[in-house]
Amino acid sequence: MDDDDWRAPAVPLAVDLVILTLRESRLHVLLVERGVDPYRGALALPGGFLSHLEEGLLDAARRELAEEADLAEVPYLEELGVYGDPGRDPRGRVVSVAFLAIAPRLPEPVAGTDAAAASWRPVEPLLSGEEELAFDHRRIVADGVEHARRKLEHSALATAFCDATFTIAELQQVYEAVWGIRLDPRNFYRKVQGARGFIVAAGPARRTDGGRPARLFRAGPLHSLYPPMVRSAHAVHEGAPIDE
Amino acid sequence: MDDDDWRAPAVPLAVDLVILTLRESRLHVLLVERGVDPYRGALALPGGFLSHLEEGLLDAARRELAEEADLAEVPYLEELGVYGDPGRDPRGRVVSVAFLAIAPRLPEPVAGTDAAAASWRPVEPLLSGEEELAFDHRRIVADGVEHARRKLEHSALATAFCDATFTIAELQQVYEAVWGIRLDPRNFYRKVQGARGFIVAAGPARRTDGGRPARLFRAGPLHSLYPPMVRSAHAVHEGAPIDE
DNA sequence: TCAATAGTGTCTGTTAGACATTATGCC
DNA sequence: GGCATAATGTCTAACAGACACTATTGA
Numbered sequence A, B: 001m002d003d004d005d006w007r008a009p010a011v012p013l014a015v016d017l018v019i020l021t022l023r024e025s026r027l028h029v030l031l032v033e034r035g036v037d038p039y040r041g042a043l044a045l046p047g048g049f050l051s052h053l054e055e056g057l058l059d060a061a062r063r064e065l066a067e068e069a070d071l072a073e074v075p076y077l078e079e080l081g082v083y084g085d086p087g088r089d090p091r092g093r094v095v096s097v098a099f100l101a102i103a104p105r106l107p108e109p110v111a112g113t114d115a116a117a118a119s120w121r122p123v124e125p126l127l128s129g130e131e132e133l134a135f136d137h138r139r140i141v142a143d144g145v146e147h148a149r150r151k152l153e154h155s156a157l158a159t160a161f162c163d164a165t166f167t168i169a170e171l172q173q174v175y176e177a178v179w180g181i182r183l184d185p186r187n188f189y190r191k192v193q194g195a196r197g198f199i200v201a202a203g204p205a206r207r208t209d210g211g212r213p214a215r216l217f218r219a220g221p222l223h224s225l226y227p228p229m230v231r232s233a234h235a236v237h238e239g240a241p242i243d244e
Numbered sequence C: 001t002c003a004a005t006a007g008t009g010t011c012t013g014t015t016a017g018a019c020a021t022t023a024t025g026c027c
Numbered sequence D: 001g002g003c004a005t006a007a008t009g010t011c012t013a014a015c016a017g018a019c020a021c022t023a024t025t026g027a
Helices: A057-069 A136-152 A158-159 A168-179 A185-194 B058-068 B124-128 B137-154 B154-163 B170-181 B183-194
Strands: A010-023 A028-035 A048-051 A076-083 A095-104 A119-123 A198-209 A212-219 B011-025 B024-032 B047-049 B076-083 B095-102 B118-122 B199-207 B214-219
Touching: A010 A136, A010 A168, A028 A158, A028 A168, A057 A076, A057 A095, A076 A136, A076 B076, A076 B118, A095 A136, A095 A158, A136 A158, A158 A212, A168 A185, A168 A212, A168 B076, A185 B124, A212 B095, B011 B058, B011 B137, B011 B154, B024 B124, B024 B137, B024 B170, B047 B124, B058 B076, B058 B095, B058 B214, B076 B124, B076 B137, B095 B137, B095 B154, B118 B124, B118 B214, B124 B137, B137 B154, B137 B170, B154 B170, B170 B183, B170 B214
Parallel strands: A010 A095, B011 B095
Antiparallel strands: A010 A028, A010 A048, A010 B011, A028 A119, A076 A095, A198 A212, B011 B024, B011 B047, B024 B118, B076 B095, B199 B214
């Protein structure tokens, strides 16, 4: 922002949503089938243009969340990044602000108003390029997943994948699914209990899942974890050691 | 991005730059004095509107970096976030994409083309609100500093504050200045050497600084650090334990 | 020689990671 | 009781943090 001429070029602004959830212990993202050109029939992230000139970006994200995904509320919604390469949209210059949302496991594939064409898709075929996505949405999904992976380490983001109350085993499944590794339940139990403020006991309630019933917890007050949940060294496998 | 009417509201797009450097062992940010309303005479981040409709965001950031800061090249430049609250600019809706840049210590306060009014300012009075900034630039600076703090832990970002070659003591000063804590030189030495790929020896060259000359290093190939440089527990002091 | 910083060594408490053991439900 | 999972305990190697010590220069 500076002393430039106020008559600056104006750009159509859109928001795109990377909505992640867990289904059958695998990470899924919500996609919609496009009904119009360009990329008619292709899979794309839910999203859309600002509805009017004064709409806030987060407001637009929440509106699309409700309209396209039929999700009135999600426990986590935050900006992911800006995608504004000239040429990313064949119609012309469009700058899109991507948001990352996390939703707990939902009753069934959404079937709402605009959300008829929406469906949950496992992320792996999308990341590998096995399945195609419209625009630059593959990169956005990849950035969203990577963002979630990193954030699981240092924040209580994992609880956003769970219901209001959950067992420690369920929380562990979140880490295993998002990180794509296996964790020792005993050590995980200790670790997660040691990060005070992460989860708090939710009364004496219990839940059975075949074996001994487990205690229920809910998300604690802290959003920043200390000590962090480290992706153990033996989990160094996927990415090359050189990134960025 | 979806099936909406293509005739979407278009918004003037700007880029703002948070350019950080170290001066006298303190973290500084580059600010310019505004020459026009609004906020005429106030301090603001360097930046400006897109020059034309097809200009890339990173391109715009680099252009402003050269024009307003006289910095042809910086070792680190990355998107920081989007600031698009309606009302953040009294002239009307403006969405700004903020970039974080890191520059090594520079010969002298920049004095270039547009950069006459630019000056390096210590960040603390800005973060505390003691010094005023135009628009929402205080928040952007705060986000940029926080981003840098976090990134020092897991990436080789610290080397971007240094010249091409540097001593381990100089690298330590970066951590101490950005984190605002003191570190033990002996343990820091071991730690930084243990993170292989972080820094590599730069020949047998040496440099004197009062005592025994130190070995010179340059940035290594890895951008992602393992093991990370942890802000030690005793350094938990500044922010409340609850964030986000 | 001393002053000052670079670089190495050592010790100790804590923790990650491996795995044994006990507890508590349901069939 | 038998089975499955929850929860706790134990051990060991590794590491963070503290600090003693040696090394190498200039004054």
